[in-house]
Amino acid sequence: MYISKFVTPExxxxxxxxxxxxxxxxxxxxxxxxxxxxxxxxxxxxxxxAVIFLDKAKLDYQIWSEFSANPRDYEVEEGLSLYRNSNCxxxxxxxxxxxxxxxxxxxxxxxxxxxxxNYEGIDMITEPLPPLIVVPSTAGSGSEVSQFAIISDSDRxxxxxxxxKSLVPDIAVSDPIILSTISGNVTAHTGxxxxxxxxxxxxxxxxTDMTDIHALHAIKLISENLRSxxxxxxDETAKIAMAKASLHAGIAFSNAVLGLGQAMTHxxxxxxDLPIGTISAVLLPYVMRYNLIACVDKxxxxxxxxxxxxxxxxxxxAAEKAIGLVQELAKDVGIPSGLAELGLPESSxxxxxxxxxxxxxxxxxxxxxxxxxxxxxxxxxxxxxxxGS
Amino acid sequence: xxxxxxxxxxxxxxxxxxxxxSYYVALKKKINELLEIKRDWEVTFSAVTDLLVxxxxxxxxxxxxxxxxxxxxxxxxxIIGAKCYQLFYGREKKCNxxxxxxxxxxxxxxxxxxxxxxxxxxxxFVYPAFTEMQEPYGVTYYAKDVTSFVDSIKLVSMGExxxxxxxxxxxxxxxxxxxxxxxxxxxxxxxxQYQLIKDIHxxxxxxxxxxxxxxxxxxxxxxxxxxxxxxxxIDSALALVTYQIEKSKITLTVNKTAGIPILSGxxxxxxxxxxxxxxxxxxxxxxxxxxxxxxxxxxxKLATRIxxxxxxxxxxxxxxxxxxxxxxxxxIFNPFYTTKKSGKGTGLGLSVSLGIAQAHGGFIDLxxxxxxxxxxxxxxxxxxxxxxxxxxxx
Numbered sequence: 001m002y003i004s005k006f007v008t009p010e011x012x013x014x015x016x017x018x019x020x021x022x023x024x025x026x027x028x029x030x031x032x033x034x035x036x037x038x039x040x041x042x043x044x045x046x047x048x049x050a051v052i053f054l055d056k057a058k059l060d061y062q063i064w065s066e067f068s069a070n071p072r073d074y075e076v077e078e079g080l081s082l083y084r085n086s087n088c089x090x091x092x093x094x095x096x097x098x099x100x101x102x103x104x105x106x107x108x109x110x111x112x113x114x115x116x117x118n119y120e121g122i123d124m125i126t127e128p129l130p131p132l133i134v135v136p137s138t139a140g141s142g143s144e145v146s147q148f149a150i151i152s153d154s155d156r157x158x159x160x161x162x163x164x165k166s167l168v169p170d171i172a173v174s175d176p177i178i179l180s181t182i183s184g185n186v187t188a189h190t191g192x193x194x195x196x197x198x199x200x201x202x203x204x205x206x207x208t209d210m211t212d213i214h215a216l217h218a219i220k221l222i223s224e225n226l227r228s229x230x231x232x233x234x235d236e237t238a239k240i241a242m243a244k245a246s247l248h249a250g251i252a253f254s255n256a257v258l259g260l261g262q263a264m265t266h267x268x269x270x271x272x273d274l275p276i277g278t279i280s281a282v283l284l285p286y287v288m289r290y291n292l293i294a295c296v297d298k299x300x301x302x303x304x305x306x307x308x309x310x311x312x313x314x315x316x317x318a319a320e321k322a323i324g325l326v327q328e329l330a331k332d333v334g335i336p337s338g339l340a341e342l343g344l345p346e347s348s349x350x351x352x353x354x355x356x357x358x359x360x361x362x363x364x365x366x367x368x369x370x371x372x373x374x375x376x377x378x379x380x381x382x383x384x385x386x387x388g389s
Numbered sequence: 390x391x392x393x394x395x396x397x398x399x400x401x402x403x404x405x406x407x408x409x410x411s412y413y414v415a416l417k418k419k420i421n422e423l424l425e426i427k428r429d430w431e432v433t434f435s436a437v438t439d440l441l442v443x444x445x446x447x448x449x450x451x452x453x454x455x456x457x458x459x460x461x462x463x464x465x466x467x468i469i470g471a472k473c474y475q476l477f478y479g480r481e482k483k484c485n486x487x488x489x490x491x492x493x494x495x496x497x498x499x500x501x502x503x504x505x506x507x508x509x510x511x512x513x514f515v516y517p518a519f520t521e522m523q524e525p526y527g528v529t530y531y532a533k534d535v536t537s538f539v540d541s542i543k544l545v546s547m548g549e550x551x552x553x554x555x556x557x558x559x560x561x562x563x564x565x566x567x568x569x570x571x572x573x574x575x576x577x578x579x580x581x582q583y584q585l586i587k588d589i590h591x592x593x594x595x596x597x598x599x600x601x602x603x604x605x606x607x608x609x610x611x612x613x614x615x616x617x618x619x620x621x622x623i624d625s626a627l628a629l630v631t632y633q634i635e636k637s638k639i640t641l642t643v644n645k646t647a648g649i650p651i652l653s654g655x656x657x658x659x660x661x662x663x664x665x666x667x668x669x670x671x672x673x674x675x676x677x678x679x680x681x682x683x684x685x686x687x688x689x690k691l692a693t694r695i696x697x698x699x700x701x702x703x704x705x706x707x708x709x710x711x712x713x714x715x716x717x718x719x720x721i722f723n724p725f726y727t728t729k730k731s732g733k734g735t736g737l738g739l740s741v742s743l744g745i746a747q748a749h750g751g752f753i754d755l756x757x758x759x760x761x762x763x764x765x766x767x768x769x770x771x772x773x774x775x776x777x778x779x780x781x782x783x
Contacts, residue, residue, distance in 0.1 A: 002396055005405045122401055128410035147404065163402070165409040206399045257402050363398045 004208045006255050009134075009145055010171045011247060015240065018135060018175040021050050021092060022057030028131035028170055030090030032060040034083045036103035038095040039065050041137055044181040046094055050135070054092075062086035064106075070159070070273065071102035072152045073116050079106040090131040093169075094178075096190065097141030097150075097276070100134050104149040104167050107132050116151050120160040122360065125167070134169040137178045139229070139242035140190025140277055142197055142250025144172040150266075158270045161360055168254070176236070176243040184230045186275075188333035191226040191242060193277030194218060194249040195326070196284045199302060200259040201252035203295055204364040208256065215252035216305045221245035223306040223329060230333045260369060261287035263359035264378070267352040274342060281335040282342060286381040288323045290373065294366035299323075339382040349378045440511070440532040443518070444473050446493070448483055451527065460509070460534065473530075477505045489528045492517045496525070502535070510536045555600040562600070566593040617654045619693060619702055619769070620645045625656075626663035627691075634671050639687035646693045649702055650771050654749045659769075662742040662753075666706045666765045667691070669738065673710025673763060695771075701751075704767040712759040722753075742767075 012020050025033050033054055037047040042065050054061050064082055067075040083091075083106050091110075093103030105116050111127040112119060119125050134144040143149070149162045179187070195218075201207060202215035222245045229238035264287065265280040272279070292299055299319030304310050306325040310318035327337075336342060353374040356362060362369075369377075400406065434441050435455035443452040449470055458465050461476055473489070474480040492499045492515045499515045512533040520526050569590035576583045623645060634641050667689065674687035690707045713721060717728055722743050739753070746753050750770045757763035 002399055002403075003405050005403055007404070007409070123404065123407040125410060128412045128415050163404075165404050165407050168409055205395070206403045255403060257399075360402060363395070363402055 002206060004206065004210075004255075006208070006210045007147065007165060007168055008251050008254075009169045011145065012171060012173045013244070013247065014175065015177055015236075016175060017173050018046070018049060018178065019053050020173055021133060021135060022053035022055070022059060024133050024171045024173065025054065025059055025090050025092055025131065026057040028090060028133070030059060030088075030131055032062070032086065032088045032090075034086070034088035034091045034103075034106065035061050035063045036067075036079070036091060036093040036095070036099050036106065037063060037065055038067070038069075038099040038137075041065075041095045041099065046137065046178060046181070050092070050094055061092075062088055067098065067102040069098050069275075070150075070152050070269070071098050071105065072154045073160075074154055076102060076105040076109065076116050076151060080109045083110055088130075090133070091129075092133045092135070094135040094137060096136070096138040096186075097143050100136070100141065100143040100169075101149045101151060103134070104129075104132065104143070104169075105151050105162070108149075108162070108164075108167070116162070117153065117160065119162050119164070122163045123165070124162070125164040129166050132169045133171045133173065135173045135175065135178065136243075136246060138182055138186060138190040139179055139239075139246035140193040140197075140249075142194065142246055142253060144169060144174065145247060145250040146254035148254065152270075158355075159266050161266065163360060172247070174243050174247055176239040179229070179239040179243055180233050180236075182233070184233070185334070187233075187242070188226070188230045188335065189275045189277030189281060191222055191229065191245075191277070192281030192284075192330055192333065192335055193275075194242075194246050195222045195226070195329070196261055196265075196277075196280040197253040197258065198222065198245075198249040199284065199288070199326070200261050200361075201249070201256040202302065203291060203298055203366045204253075204256040204259055205366055206256045206364045207252075211252045211256035214248040215256070216301060218245045218248035218252060219302055219305040220307075221248065223325065226329060227332055257364040258361040259287070259365035260291065260356070260362055260367075260374070260377075263356045263362040263365070264352070264374065266359050266361070267355045268339070268342075268344060271348060271352070272342060272344060278335060279342065281330050282337070282339060283377075283381055285323050285327045285330070286377050288326065289380075290369070290377050291365065291367045292319055292323070339378070344382060346379075346382060349375055349382070353378060440530070440534070442473070442530040442532070443527055444489060444530065445527040446525070448472050448474060448487075448489065450476065457532075479506050488513070488515050489530075492528050493525045508536070509534055558596070558600055562593055562596050566590060566597060569593060614653050614655060616651045617656045617659065618651055619649055619659070619704065620647075622656050622659045623663055623691065623693065623704065626660045626667065629660075630664055630667045630671075634667065634689060637671060637675055637687065639671060639674050639689055642688070642690045644690070644692040646695060649693060649695060652702060652749075652769055652771050654769065655745075658745045659749070659767075662745055662767055663691075663704065663706075665738045665742050666704075666767065669765070670706055670708035670710065670763075673712070674708050675710075677710040696768075700771055702769050702771055704769075705764055706766075707762065707764040709762040712762050713755075713757040714759045718755070718757070721755075 012024070035047060035050060035054070037050070041047055042063070047063055051061060062082060064079050066078060079102060091103050091107045093100045107129040108119055108125055109116060110130055112125055136144040145168070147163055147165055147168045149167050151160050151162065153160050182190070198215045198218035201211055202219070207215070221241045225238045225241035225245065228235050229242045232238070261280055261283050264283050265276060268279045269276050288299070296315045296319045299322045300310055300315050303318045303322035303325060306322065308318065308321045308325060310321065313321065331337065353371050356374050357371060437454055438456050440457040440460055441454040442450055442457050445451050450468055450473055453465065453468050458468065461468055463476070468476060474483050478484060488499055488501055496517050498517070500513065502510065502512050504510050512535050514531040516529040516531070517525055518527045518529055569586050572586045573583070573590060576586060623643070627643065631641060670689045674689065677687070688709045690705070692705045694703050694705070695701070696703060722739050743753050746767060746769070751768050754766040754768055755763065
């Protein structure tokens with residue numbers, strides 16, 4: 001039994017809760033807000049909407065959107081100078097994982113000296129961050145509640161993972177209405193990202209009763225609602241369920257951390273400029289197959305959460321069922337079945353496998369793995385459609 | 390081992406040993422830093438012996454250093470928040486014009502000299518203070534107490550003035566003294582007017598003497614330097630005052646060192662110093678005897694000696710009189726300063742004596758204890774011998 005810890009930000013949830021952002025910023029002592037919103041969010045008019053609420057709270061603001069889908073170190077530094085020059089004193093992020101990560105990085109550098117590289121790894125942040133309020137626009141990354149931020153190192157061409165309790169936002173405002181502006185494709189891969197977060201958090205060595213409840217509930221909500229959410233942008237019930245699922249998955253993985261699947265995803269993501277959700281969704285069944293013998297019971301619980309009737313099945317049969325259900329869901333929402341479709345060259349596998357072992361997420365994987373094991377998983381995902389069953 | 394390692398890694402990853410960085414910690418650190426800075430500046434400012442005062446735009450004193458607290462002779466908490474014009478000038482309304490207003494308007498440093506409360510003269514430098522946003526929010530006053538300097542300038546000009554008056558009075562006095570002398574010679578002593586004329590003559594002489602003193606004080610008097618034997622000077626001084634001293638039942642002991650070399654100086658001026666010091670000693674002893682009716686005997690000792698290095702001659706005049714209160718010591722050589730009853734002293738004696746001693750390249754030293762007497766020492770340089778001359782010419 002490990003000593004564990006459970007951390008969440010304040011969470012405001014509800015349709016129309018975007019109208020809370022002005023009050024939230026003002027309550028945390030801000031007078032000039034740095035509004036981080038990716039271009040998609042600005043184009044959909046959500047930034048303007050947020051500005052109305054900032055105005056109502058009599059707050060000044062500065063909007064920043066100049067960062068890419070996988071935010072880079074130098075972009076974050078440009079954001080920092082804008083933050084400084086405009087005398088901002090709080091950060092409000094509205095967007096997907098990239099906007100939130102970029103916002104977290106700017107907030108970090110606003111009080112911690114040097115470059116963002118200095119804070120790569122676990123608990124490297126020493127100075128408190130300015131107030132950080134996050135409004136997620138996708139149901140997947142979970143970074144509105146997590147202690148993680150991922151920034152690309154433009155020189156080393158890798159993704160840096162920053163892990164710190166200081167990165168947990170002060171307030172997460174989850175408004176399901178915002179999810180309605182997301183296309184089916186993005187809904188699909190972000191939803192699958194949430195599912196892999198939930199499953200890996202559930203299987204994690206650092207999982208606890210507290211995280212398991214959130215993980216299982218997220219798995220249940222996603223398996224019941226992702227299909228309908230992908231199918232229609234205006235299915236409000238599905239959007240609300242997916243917004244909740246994202247929060248639960250985020251709370252689960254922020255506290256229990258992830259596993260081999262996420263560690264491998266980070267490597268592929270550094271190489272191919274693809275959405276993290278797509279990569280993790282493709283890898284998930286193969287990693288689940290490898291991990292199965294470590295926690296058959298938990299696999300059975302996953303199958304149950306995904307709606308399988310397991311009463312008459314053996315534990316092993318139920319566990320196998322979980323992998324099948326994940327594959328089925330991925331297929332239904334249009335996720336490719338293997339890495340070949342994503343264009344991963346086979347020659348890259350040895351190096352990706354080597355780097356996977358150094359990823360922090362690998363630490364909590366339920367089954368030990370050496371480089372050869374990881375190479376085999378990559379190969380399986382590259383060569384064979386389907387995870388095996 | 391593997392288990393332990395894994396456990397440690399996972400605990401690190403889930404942040405069991407880390408918390409969200411709190412502003413409380415950062416705030417505490419910052420507050421301590423600021424307190425340190427505050428203390429450093431306070432120590433620095435309290436070391437400054439001039440006055441430092443920060444005043445806001447409402448003329449309220451916000452900060453003062455120790456020198457300012459001492460100057461105002463109030464407690465710091467009584468000073469803070471009080472109006473500057475109230476504390477420094479005792480006014481009910483702001484000064485017109487107010488230099489603080491001017492400085493804030495011009496945004497330039499300014500200076501003024503001003504006589505404040507307690508009759509103190511301050512040299513005041515005024516600096517405008519601005520916020521980070523360049524908005525004026527007060528003024529810093531840096532003030533030097535220059536009262537004694539200003540007053541000494543006043544004394545110098547008084548000296549010059551009295552010298553001028555003395556010159557003006559000299560010619561009419563010459564006529565008064567000369568003509569009354571003439572009349573005295575031609576008037577029969579039995580004539581009733583003889584006494585009147587004699588009074589005019591002696592009063593004229595007294596006036597001339599006062600004027601001579603004034604001129605000496607303002608150093609416009611001329612000395613003629615001759616070879617002087619200090620013991621001879623003492624003899625002629627004693628001839629003048631011994632009677633007065635002994636009449637007052639004071640024992641006078643004279644102890645002259647034989648063989649004191651000749652020095653260069655004005656015998657009559659040096660005699661004036663000795664007479665002056667002896668009469669001061671007599672006054673001091675008399676005031677002591679007035680206070681004490683216990684029959685203690687007044688004593689004055691006069692002694693001459695040569696300083697061990699052979700280059701100075703010293704005349705010590707010691708009395709067992711009233712001595713001098715410590716607070717008066719710095720002022721006793723100032724002209725017009727006297728502790729004697731009015732009419733008794735002019736306040737010129739010691740200052741004139743010191744002036745003469747200095748004109749001889751010497752000075753007057755003092756050792757005193759209130760209630761038990763004083764020793765005034767006239768210290769004069771002796772003739773330099775040939776050896777020394779050679780040294781000086783090298």
